[in-house]
Amino acid sequence: MALAERVTHRASRWRAPVARTPRHALVQRWWERSPDGWSVQDGMADEERWLDVAYSDQTLVTSVGLLHADHATGDERPTGRPTSSSTLPSLNIQMLQHARIGDKDTLGHIGTGPGYGDCLACHRLGDKQVTSMDVDPYLVEAARERLGELGLHPTLETVDATGELPGSFDRIVATVAVRPIPASWLVALNPGGRLVTTIAGTSLLITADKNEDGSASGRVEWDRAGFMHARSGADYPPGLAELLATARDHDGEDITTGRYPVVQVTEAWDLASMLDVTTPGIEHEFEEVDGFRTALMAHADGSWARATAHGTDSPTVHQGGPRRLWDALDAVRDHWLANGELPVRGARVFVKPNGSTYLARGSWSAKL
Incomplete structure (x- = not known):
């Protein structure tokens, strides 16, 4: 309940889902940075610290490169980029609130991770209205098992979300960043539906509602958010x-x-x-x-x-x-x-049916 009080308003419809969600059951092992690289943390080895970490408002990295914390030994020190995490609860709530989800809406969540956001959504909507997708088959299976142990059975799919999505939805919320917005997301969004995502390489949080012609229009919100880039493979390509x-x-x-x-x-x-x-x-x-x-x-x-x-x-x-x-x-x-300011924050957003995305504010405009 303490976490719910920190990350939600007392009148929020998301307060009860946060209070009911046992985050520690979904994140049992995670990675922390240490002077000699990433080091794995095992919740069951120190249950008091496990609960402190799980119910703090912080992101918990669960995969680095190809190595998930569930599979790591204590002496492994991966050096790659994080590839999966349990996003800090307040940001999960922020993304879901921007979706303006109604009681009867169906939700397509892109970026299953450990399943924390899906657990929140299931408590809010019921699991039959929630579909979650991730490119990593282990993440999907682990989330399915752990959510199942909690009595929750949303639809979970292993898919490359930059391609075709499995179904159609009233709301799509992505907790991975993309650029450009995949055209398949607009195809999967029901007429009048709402899309919430972030643009890769930026902290720009975009909300857009689908128009009758298959395009979408909305804005860059004043809130800031950053997520890992959506990926098509098991790891990110080498950096520079x-x-x-x-x-x-x-x-x-x-x-x-x-x-x-x-x-x-x-x-x-x-x-x-x-x-x-x-x-x-x-x-x-x-x-x-x-x-x-x-x-x-x-x-x-x-x-x-x-x-x-x-x-x-x-x-x-x-x-x-x-x-x-x-x-x-x-x-x-x-x-x-x-x-006196930069026009990108608060800009209007236009997304064509092919995913081409344009920003505009005053006399300034840009194509992503």
Whole structure:
């Protein structure tokens, strides 16, 4: 009940589902970061801590790369990216609230994970109105078993959600991020239905209602949300570690003095979102040592940048490759200072039947 009080209002229809959902039964083992990499945590080995962690409002990583915590030994230290998690309860509730779910609505949930969001939805709607999908067959089977032990039997399917969905729904809520929005989601959405998702590479939370012509229209909500990218395979493709190493160690083709202080882009959510809309696909690294800040940027097209400075001093900027990534970042910061805000948050959203997604606010517009 304490978790329900923290993440819901007392009048919320989601308060009772949160209070009834035994999160610890769905997440029995998880990963935590340690100095030498990810380390597995076994709830049954320390039941008091297990309950403390399970009923805190935090995300619990359950898979790293190809290794699920359920299958890990105590000495394994995976180094890949997280591939599954139990999303923090407040964010689960936020996504479900944005769907504006009615008592008789059917729900298609994309991103089963450990099944926590599905448990909430089943308690709110009844399990016959809930269908959940994940690309990982183990996650689906584990969720089916654990939900079944709780007396809940929603429809659970192993599917690549970027393709055809198994059924049609009044509401679709995705707890994975996509870009572009798959056309199949609009096909599976019933007329007048509502879609809630996030855009990969950003913290943009989109809600859109289906129109009679098969398109959808809505807005970028003022709330912020971030999820793992939807994937078609067991793991994510390799990142840009080699190019980031180049950015760290080499002189650039262009060496200039930046106009603005070095910033940790990934922690500046609106800035990062606007940059990824205008220049998608950049990977970032940041460190601060003894007051010296270093920001690295890399793109799959071979572009890279490095900015270094002490504190908020003007940075020395090295850039290489076909595009100037730090210049793209500075252009976004120019817009912010000139206009007082960035237009991406609160923008109108238009989704064509083929999934092409457009954002617009005032005189600004962009195609994702």
